[in-house]
Amino acid sequence: MGALPxxxxxAIHQVSSVAIQQIGFVIHHLTRIPNAGDRAAARQNVVPLLDSLLNTSLQSLGSDVPQHDSTQCTICFEGYEESDAIVVLPCHPTHHFHRSCIHDWLQTLAPAPPTCPNCRARIHFQNPPNHPPQ
Structure with missing residues (x-):
């Protein structure tokens, strides 16, 4: 048997290089898959995060949130009722949602960083307006 042309x-070298790159890609993404503990820990942070944001009612929405253009949640597309708890995100005053809707949204994202469903801006803990920093 003679040497390969x-x-x-x-061709063998090129195929090997592509295979090595693909294996590296798969390994990289597999190591980024969160474990159940990471997901549970991130989900536990959702309620404190929501508590740190502006929580309001339909009656207060107009005064708490200037420039509001809608009285409906853009997650479920249902209008707000007087008894609804509404959360306003810090990214924009018109980004407001039923507390239960934004809670469920953030739960589905965990353990990824919490983001606004409208603009995908990252949501950070805030000092509620009625609670000064300690």
Missing amino acids: QEMHD
């Missing part, structure tokens, strides 16, 4: 040798 140069073209065959080059």
Whole structure:
């Protein structure tokens, strides 16, 4: 048996390089898959995060949130009722949602960073307006 022709040798090398890149890609993404503990810990932070944001009612929405253009939640598309708890996100005063809707949204994202469903801005803990920093 003779040596492989140069073209065959080059083709094998090229296929090997692509395979190595693909294996590296798979390994990289597999190591980024969160474990159940990470997900549970992130989900536990949702309620404190929501508590740190502006929580209001339909009656107060107009005065708490200037420029509001809608009285409906853009997650469920239902209008707010007087008894609804409404959360306003810090990214924009018109980004407000039923507390239960934004809670469920943030739960589905965990353990990824919490983001606004409208603009995808990252949501950070805030000092509620009625609670000064300690």
